[in-house]
Amino acid sequence: MYGDTRARLRAELDEIEAAGLTKRERQLTTPQSAHVGVATAARGSGGTEEALNFCANNYLGLADHPDVLAAARNALDEWGFGMASVRFICGTQTQHTALERALADYLGTDDAILFSSCFDANGGVFEVLFGAEDAIISDELNHASIIDGVRLSKARRYRYRNADMADLEARLQEAADARSRVIVTDGVFSMDGYLAPLPEICDLAERYDAMVLVDDSHAVGFVGPNGGGTPEHFGVVDRVDIVTGTLGKALGGASGGYVAGPQEVVDLLRQRARPYLFSNAVAPSVVAGSLAALEIARDSSAARERLVANTALFRSLMTEAGFDLLPGEHPITPVMFPGEDGAREAGRIADAMLAEGVYVIPFSFPVVPRGKARIRVQLSAAHSEDDVRRCVDAFVRARG
Incomplete structure (x- = not known):
């Protein structure tokens, strides 16, 4: 009985893959933090590498406090x-x-x-x-x-x-x-x-x-x-x-x-x-x-102030570099890649940034509307100013 269902599900998965919308889970080899280890097995090496983490909800850096x-x-x-x-x-x-x-x-x-x-x-x-x-x-x-x-x-x-x-x-x-x-x-x-x-x-x-x-x-x-x-x-x-x-x-x-x-x-x-x-x-x-x-x-007023400063710095540097950001003040900072090919471009840039040691994730349909793909960068109080600048530099190099 599962045979027909298997074929239908496989066809749906193939459509997702063809559209560049497949979501793949990268494996961390460390506790959640501003700096994490990422398994590289998915890319063929079988090892691990350190990366700056800019896609966690770890706003105050408390996940490993x-x-x-x-x-x-x-x-x-x-x-x-x-x-x-x-x-x-x-x-x-x-x-x-x-x-x-x-x-x-x-x-x-x-x-x-x-x-x-x-x-x-x-x-x-x-x-x-x-x-x-x-x-x-x-x-x-x-x-x-x-x-x-x-x-x-x-x-x-x-x-x-x-x-x-x-x-x-x-x-x-x-x-x-x-x-x-x-x-x-x-x-x-x-x-x-x-x-x-x-x-x-x-x-x-x-x-x-x-x-x-x-x-x-x-x-x-x-x-x-x-x-x-x-x-x-x-x-x-x-x-x-x-x-x-x-x-x-x-x-x-x-x-x-x-x-x-x-x-x-x-x-x-x-x-x-x-x-x-x-x-x-x-x-x-x-x-x-x-x-x-x-x-x-x-009692984390200092951490909240660092988070605000990190967010402002990232938004300022990315705007100067010519990236398309949604306006705002929140640590969630979407970097937009609109249009039909936006999902593929966001995915390509995220992969290139991981090779640079910066971990970000692309978002595409159905998580966001079609044509509004993005990389959702999330700042943390645990990031240093140097971390923020390294992230922006990785965006610039990945864009080419």
Whole structure:
């Protein structure tokens, strides 16, 4: 029976390859860091080489921070390897609730609830909170986890053009008869590095009696005066109702996600959210390491300043070199290669840069729209000024 299916799948894979869209996984031979080892077996040598890493979500450089590693290492002895249970059976340690309390305090919410990932957090929140009488109004460029989570809800679904407030208002007017309305947006759009216009979104939410939910995965820990994310950056912490996010980026880079918000929201998610009720609790070492990472992030003003400086330097040097960058201030800095051949060109340049000792990854359809291929460079506080300059020099040489 599999024969026909095999042929169909192989034909689809061949089409992806012919279009230059195949995504190949390079293997690291070291811990995640600003400098990593990359296996060269895929290119025939079977060895390893050092590379500057400019494609990780390791914004504060905490993935290999000694205090985070120590906390995780100690947790193996103190708390064990795994929970072997979901939270409500016997999968809740006191450190799980301590991390939830610390996240809520950091984000300025009543409470928080941990999930295995932010994908699961977004997969569980909408079905529980919004039913057929409600309306969800979502930005068209929201993360795939939001899109999938919204699909699980029976609520009426509306989509507005990216950061287009006139279009958002039109959708809110269409949903005026709903029992409740929620505007859903990424705090930072991960493929573009754009920040959502939260003040304007909150203004419309108040005008049309809507809630606001922000996925702030690419902001918490380093955006805002204290790293509290885009609501803090824009001064709208008290106007955003629910925040979802991850522990897998700036806050240590391991795994786990969360929903932070009003007490009733968190309490109901504990009773009804399927990814929470039917998934193992976050591993003890991850909880302990994430707690340490969160504590470091709270006091990381120097690291945040380095990250801002690295981002500004990279954008300035790349612009001087004539590269096409999407505008912005976020450490996500897309270097664009538009057009039909853009995906191939982005792939060629990424391969050439790895040969120069700089690790970047091209993004093409379906991760980004057709004709808008890019190399998404991500700066870190762990990069030195010399690292940033070496990256730009590698871009210039690879371009030829």
